[in-house]
Amino acid sequence: MADLRTNFAGIKSPNPFWLASGPPTDKAYNVERAFEAGWGGVVWKTVGEQVVNVSSRYGANAYNGTRVAGFTNIELISDRPVEVNLEEIRAVKKRWPDRAVVVSLMVPCEETAWKNILPAVEDTGCDGIELNFGCPHGMSERGMGAAVGQVPEYVTMVTEWAKAYSDMPVIVKLTPNVNDVLYPARAAVDGKTDAVSLINTVASVIGVDLDTMSPLPEVNGKGSHGGYCGPAVKPIALRMIGDIAREFGSGLPISGIGGIATWRDAAEHIAMGSGTVQVCTAAMHQGFKIVEDMADGLSNWMDSKGYRTIDDFRGQAIENYVRWENLDMNYEIVARIDQDACIKCGLCHIACEDTAHQAITARSNGERRYEVVDKECVGCNLCMLVCPVENCITMERVDNGKPYVSWIDDPRNPANQQAAE
Amino acid sequence: MVKLRFAQRDPMAEQSDIAAGRLDKAAYEQGFSSDAKVPLDQRRALIEASRCYFCYDAPCVEACPTSIDIPSFIRKISTHNIRGAALDILEPNIFGGACARVCPVEELCEEACVRDAQETKPVAIGLLQRFATDRFFETGEQPFTRAAPSGKRIAVVGAGPAGLSCAHRLARLGHEVVVYDARDKAGGLNEYGIAAYKVVGDFAQKEVDFILAIGGITLETGKALGKDLSLDDLRRDFDAVFLAMGQAGVRAVGAGGEDLTGVEPAVDFIARLRQAPDLAALPVGRRIVVIGGGNTAIDAAIQSKRLGAEDVTLVYRRGPDEMGATDHEQEFAQTEGVKIKHWAKPVRFVGDNGVLSGVEFEYTQLAGGKLEGTGDTFVVPADMALTAVGQVLVEDPVKDGAKETLNISGGRIVIGEQGHTSLKGVYAGGDCVEGNDLTVQAVEDGKVTARAIDDDLRG
Numbered sequence: 001m002a003d004l005r006t007n008f009a010g011i012k013s014p015n016p017f018w019l020a021s022g023p024p025t026d027k028a029y030n031v032e033r034a035f036e037a038g039w040g041g042v043v044w045k046t047v048g049e050q051v052v053n054v055s056s057r058y059g060a061n062a063y064n065g066t067r068v069a070g071f072t073n074i075e076l077i078s079d080r081p082v083e084v085n086l087e088e089i090r091a092v093k094k095r096w097p098d099r100a101v102v103v104s105l106m107v108p109c110e111e112t113a114w115k116n117i118l119p120a121v122e123d124t125g126c127d128g129i130e131l132n133f134g135c136p137h138g139m140s141e142r143g144m145g146a147a148v149g150q151v152p153e154y155v156t157m158v159t160e161w162a163k164a165y166s167d168m169p170v171i172v173k174l175t176p177n178v179n180d181v182l183y184p185a186r187a188a189v190d191g192k193t194d195a196v197s198l199i200n201t202v203a204s205v206i207g208v209d210l211d212t213m214s215p216l217p218e219v220n221g222k223g224s225h226g227g228y229c230g231p232a233v234k235p236i237a238l239r240m241i242g243d244i245a246r247e248f249g250s251g252l253p254i255s256g257i258g259g260i261a262t263w264r265d266a267a268e269h270i271a272m273g274s275g276t277v278q279v280c281t282a283a284m285h286q287g288f289k290i291v292e293d294m295a296d297g298l299s300n301w302m303d304s305k306g307y308r309t310i311d312d313f314r315g316q317a318i319e320n321y322v323r324w325e326n327l328d329m330n331y332e333i334v335a336r337i338d339q340d341a342c343i344k345c346g347l348c349h350i351a352c353e354d355t356a357h358q359a360i361t362a363r364s365n366g367e368r369r370y371e372v373v374d375k376e377c378v379g380c381n382l383c384m385l386v387c388p389v390e391n392c393i394t395m396e397r398v399d400n401g402k403p404y405v406s407w408i409d410d411p412r413n414p415a416n417q418q419a420a421e
Numbered sequence: 422m423v424k425l426r427f428a429q430r431d432p433m434a435e436q437s438d439i440a441a442g443r444l445d446k447a448a449y450e451q452g453f454s455s456d457a458k459v460p461l462d463q464r465r466a467l468i469e470a471s472r473c474y475f476c477y478d479a480p481c482v483e484a485c486p487t488s489i490d491i492p493s494f495i496r497k498i499s500t501h502n503i504r505g506a507a508l509d510i511l512e513p514n515i516f517g518g519a520c521a522r523v524c525p526v527e528e529l530c531e532e533a534c535v536r537d538a539q540e541t542k543p544v545a546i547g548l549l550q551r552f553a554t555d556r557f558f559e560t561g562e563q564p565f566t567r568a569a570p571s572g573k574r575i576a577v578v579g580a581g582p583a584g585l586s587c588a589h590r591l592a593r594l595g596h597e598v599v600v601y602d603a604r605d606k607a608g609g610l611n612e613y614g615i616a617a618y619k620v621v622g623d624f625a626q627k628e629v630d631f632i633l634a635i636g637g638i639t640l641e642t643g644k645a646l647g648k649d650l651s652l653d654d655l656r657r658d659f660d661a662v663f664l665a666m667g668q669a670g671v672r673a674v675g676a677g678g679e680d681l682t683g684v685e686p687a688v689d690f691i692a693r694l695r696q697a698p699d700l701a702a703l704p705v706g707r708r709i710v711v712i713g714g715g716n717t718a719i720d721a722a723i724q725s726k727r728l729g730a731e732d733v734t735l736v737y738r739r740g741p742d743e744m745g746a747t748d749h750e751q752e753f754a755q756t757e758g759v760k761i762k763h764w765a766k767p768v769r770f771v772g773d774n775g776v777l778s779g780v781e782f783e784y785t786q787l788a789g790g791k792l793e794g795t796g797d798t799f800v801v802p803a804d805m806a807l808t809a810v811g812q813v814l815v816e817d818p819v820k821d822g823a824k825e826t827l828n829i830s831g832g833r834i835v836i837g838e839q840g841h842t843s844l845k846g847v848y849a850g851g852d853c854v855e856g857n858d859l860t861v862q863a864v865e866d867g868k869v870t871a872r873a874i875d876d877d878l879r880g
Contacts, residue, residue, distance in 0.1 A: 064499075065471035343535040346477030362478060388474050389539060 002302035003309045004295060006040070008275045009169045009194040009253045011127045013040035013100035015295050016266065016310055020257050020278035021045050021104035021130060021173075024288075026078055028088035032095070037288035038295060041100025043197075043278060046077035046132045047085045047121070048106040048144075059206040059217040059226065070232035071281045072206040074217060074224050076138045077106055082117070090124040100276075102171065106132040106144050109154060111161055118165040128169035131162055133184070134200025136177050136227050146200070149175035152187035159191025171255060174198040174240075176233075181240040182247060189252060196244065197255035197278065199237045201227025230281040234259025238272050242321045245273025250315065261290070263297035270310060271317040329410045330402035333379035333395040335359070335372045341392040344368045348383035348393060356382050437683060437776045437804045438707040443729025449700045452727030453617040457753070458522075458548060466552040470499040473544045476535055481546060484533035486865045487514035491530055495549055507557030508564055510550055515589045516582050516864045518558065518628050519611050521551035522619050524861050525716075527749045558627070563634050568595035573878045576601065576659040578646050581609020582860045583665035583851025585632050586867030587874075592637035594875045599659070600638060603645035607633075609667060610852075611860070613692040616720035618727075647818020652827070656846055661874045664819065664834060664842070664849040665867065668812035668858075674712060678770030679808075683777030687711060687721035687809035694724055703728060706804030710780045711735040711759075712767050713809030715745030721807045722759040733759045734801050738766040738785050738792060768798060770806060779803050814853050831855070840870030848874060 215223025237258025256274030850866025
């Protein structure tokens, strides 16, 4: 049995699965249900200035019959009074001492506001705080959330206040709505943060109602941009987490957020450097019970790989996460089609024919026969990706006898040709 | 739950038991007015549509006699483009609604579906086709328009799928068409010959109305070739003639006692049932024997069971693989409680005082590839025997007294690739020509021939 316990910047939890700050962690009732279901921790829905929420609040993309492939919300932070939240946090932490209870905070960008609220939060006995610098909608227009996260100087400043007015571990939650996430990450480190979490939601309009011509979700005929999340954003999260992990190594704990619905998603986040993972959309889609398989599946997979602890594989993909110019320019693969497994859908052919390299035949002797024309195949993977049959199309290494060469050293690089002249 | 209402009966009594009203009213409703295949609702249609891979050079299209672009119409369902989906179907196949219901999809498009190869569960193409056409018909739109008048007039004999498909295409191409049919209603087998639970409600007539609504088609029912019309007259009065009268004759079983009361061709039984205003008033035997192995035999067997027959035995002279009915149809019959007996051929119809009491069969076997009787016989008691050993072209009306003789071979009108017969200006298609006798093939015949007629007339 693998050991799933985590110690994240001093915050301990029995497993790395936390519920992210959001509707599932808005009050004690939900959080207690989550802990009963087995979640290792929660980040309590953001506490701060009193707000009012609208209806409706959510929108979702269905893709090819799959519901909630992407999700969006225009909900603000907790609309319940700060005192009520803090009292519930105190009671929940007392009842569940082994679980991580982190409180997400967002108050105006003024030192007094932070100075006032931090002692009250710390007094609840919670395990740490997460600074919500990421919310892209509603709060950012008021100079909070992403409006802070997008300005590195503000990130540093508020992080310093948080460290100055409390002894709790501080996690800075980063927004993906920036050109380069390393800038706010560095700013958080400059402010002496204990950890970062990412990604918050991606600023988005999830759709347009073609009858009412209102952007979605619709509030009495009007729509506003919201924050995108769910399975669709996992790739964006992995990239940003990877960028930070590559720069800071294990010196900066990362709580991974974005598109985590299964233990496999979690394992990928951890392999890219996350120490814990946070889930929201998947729980909102299918309830808290999903954590059972997340924990069980991760444990079984770790056992099969010989990983005893989360740290055994955390960040293992980072050394392989390189810049493009360091890829092997001499690596060569071609597609192989297993004719016995082929069901003759022709998708590999038409994808290659219409949009790639005309490297797959359609018919031979009047029969449907999809075969790779090796000399045209560039090894792009497209046919393998569109093939609906598992393992029918595989990519095979071509032994060209050439050694590794990076683009930097590749003689085909025009920069090298100029140098040779 | 269907409750059978049988009067107590003396098991020793030998008199025939043919009676009406064996069931509760609800049972007739359930048996004949609800679809055998439950139609898809919007949600199920979208899920099913999402299973289609949108194949390139899709095998299902190749398997469809009318070459409907199946991946295209399914994609359009998934994008909520129902009008586009329906037109993808109706453009190549004006009977797309009927074909969605009656096509043996498990031997055509769905058998070819790559999902069948992958996971033995093809995309439900037939049900999706029905979804698209049903939704479209609900709009009441007439999507087809007619070309400028050509001044040509064409006679079509037979208002079944072949005849109406041809007539519709000719009307679209700008010609004037007169469609004759011997029966009182148009629709052919869709109206008279197919099991009620496959085309519930008055779908067949609604479809005919939709087809005729294009204009330029005059329907003349109750006009039979050889009686009210002659081929010579039609050739004289019209620019072209399309023969699509199907196979109106039934093949005799060729066993003694076929004239006993209680013995009748299955097609007559089905036609009577399809036209019955009140099924509860339709008499049916307590014990039924159906002879034959095609879809007509299956349809007759199931419908007699659903009318309240207690024991229905279908007897076929060869094995299950040789039956004309698909595996799916055979299973459906068995699920409905029809007993299928293979390897036996009828020897004689047994009766008392001119009334059927049973059918005597002889076991059969293959000897050197040839079917032969074993000499052992058995009798299946029966109040009604429905014979379905094949239909034939009634040849006399197209031959008698004609100036030139139409080339007929093996009981079918001989045609070339595009419906040309041996007579100039005379074309033929559907069940009266050689082929697989499928509705969808008849529709294709009508369409292809209409184009040929148009080409020929425009020279």
